[in-house]
Amino acid sequence: MRRPTFDLDVLRTFVTGVELNSFAKAADRLDRSTSAVSAQLKKLEEQVGTPVLVKSGRGLVLTPVGESLLSHARRLLELNDGIFQTLHESQTAGTIRLGLQEDFGEHLLSEILRRFVQVYPMMTLEIRIARNTELLSLVENAGLDLALTWDTGHTSPHATRLGETHMHWIGARDTPSPARLDGSTLPLILFDAPCVLRSAATQALDTARIPWRIALTSPSVGGIWAAVAAGLGLTLRTRIGLPAHLRVISGLPPVPSLGYVLHSSGEHPTPAIKQLAASIKTSLQAHTFSFATAK
Known part of the structure; x- marks a missing residue:
C-alpha cells in the first residue's frame, strides 16, 4: 500500500496558525491568501482522514488527533529546517x-x-x-x-572537561616488566617544567621513595619517544600516539588519570x-x- 506523504508547506501553515491562534495571521505571515490557507487545511484533514480542528465559539481548537499531529509536525519542520540550515552553513567560508x-x-x-x-x-x-x-x-x-x-x-x-585517560610508565621493548628496582636511581625522560606529566611522575616516585634523575628533556613528544627507544630511560605519558616499538611498563608506582x-x-x-x-x-x-x- 502506497503511503501518503505530508506536504511540509501545509504542515507549516497548520503549525503557524495554531501557534498564532489565528489562521488569518498565519496567512499574513506566510504571505498566502486566506482561501489558500483554508484549502491547505482541507487537504491536511483529507490526508489524515479525520478533523484536526473543530469550531469552539468564534475560533478553532485542536482535536485529540490534531494535538498529536501538531507535535509530529513541529518535529518534521524542525528536521527540515535543520537540514537546510546545515547545508547552507556548509558553504560558509x-x-x-x-x-x-x-x-x-x-x-x-x-x-x-x-x-x-x-x-x-x-x-x-x-x-x-x-x-x-x-x-x-x-x-x-x-x-x-x-x-x-x-x-x-x-x-x-x-571550558568543557571531555574525559580522561590513564597515564602509564613507558619504556623500550626490552625494558624488564615489572621494572627491576635495585635501589639505583631511575632515569627519566620528560618535558621540561612546567609539565603535568612530569609533576605526576616525580611526585609518584617521591611518594614511593624511589630515587630518580632527569636523564633527558625534550621539547617534543617525538624526541621523548626517540630517547626512550634508545634505552636512555623511562617516561610517563598516556597511550595517545604510543609507538609500536615502545610498551607500558609495570612495577612502578601508580599514577592518577589525566583529564x-x-x-x-x-x-x-x-x-x-x-x-x-x-x-x-x-x-x-x-x-x-x-x-x-x-x-
Whole structure:
C-alpha cells in the first residue's frame, strides 16, 4: 500500500496558525491568501482522514488527533529546517584557529580534520601545536578559537572537561616488566617544567621513595619517544600516539588519570566552531574506546 506523504508547506501553515491562534495571521505571515490557507487545511484533514480542528465559539481548537499531529509536525519542520540550515552553513567560508597539545595533534588531528571538512569544506583551519601554558594564554587572549589541553587545574571561562585517560610508565621493548628496582636511581625522560606529566611522575616516585634523575628533556613528544627507544630511560605519558616499538611498563608506582579539556575563546561560538568541537569530542570518544579494548 502506497503511503501518503505530508506536504511540509501545509504542515507549516497548520503549525503557524495554531501557534498564532489565528489562521488569518498565519496567512499574513506566510504571505498566502486566506482561501489558500483554508484549502491547505482541507487537504491536511483529507490526508489524515479525520478533523484536526473543530469550531469552539468564534475560533478553532485542536482535536485529540490534531494535538498529536501538531507535535509530529513541529518535529518534521524542525528536521527540515535543520537540514537546510546545515547545508547552507556548509558553504560558509572563514577561518578557525585550533590549538592542540602535541599528543593530540600527532595522533588525532587527521581524524578531527576529516570529520570537520565533511561538513564545512570551505572553511580554513589554522592549527597551532603547543604546550598547555601557551595554548591557554592564546585562548584567553582570543588568539585561538578552540584549544584541546590536558587538565592541569587551570580554568577558563568557557571550558568543557571531555574525559580522561590513564597515564602509564613507558619504556623500550626490552625494558624488564615489572621494572627491576635495585635501589639505583631511575632515569627519566620528560618535558621540561612546567609539565603535568612530569609533576605526576616525580611526585609518584617521591611518594614511593624511589630515587630518580632527569636523564633527558625534550621539547617534543617525538624526541621523548626517540630517547626512550634508545634505552636512555623511562617516561610517563598516556597511550595517545604510543609507538609500536615502545610498551607500558609495570612495577612502578601508580599514577592518577589525566583529564583533557576543550577551551573556547567565546561564549557564543559560531556553528562552524561548534561543529569542530563536536568533531573533536567524537574523535576522542572513539580513541578512548580503543584504549578500553586494547590488550
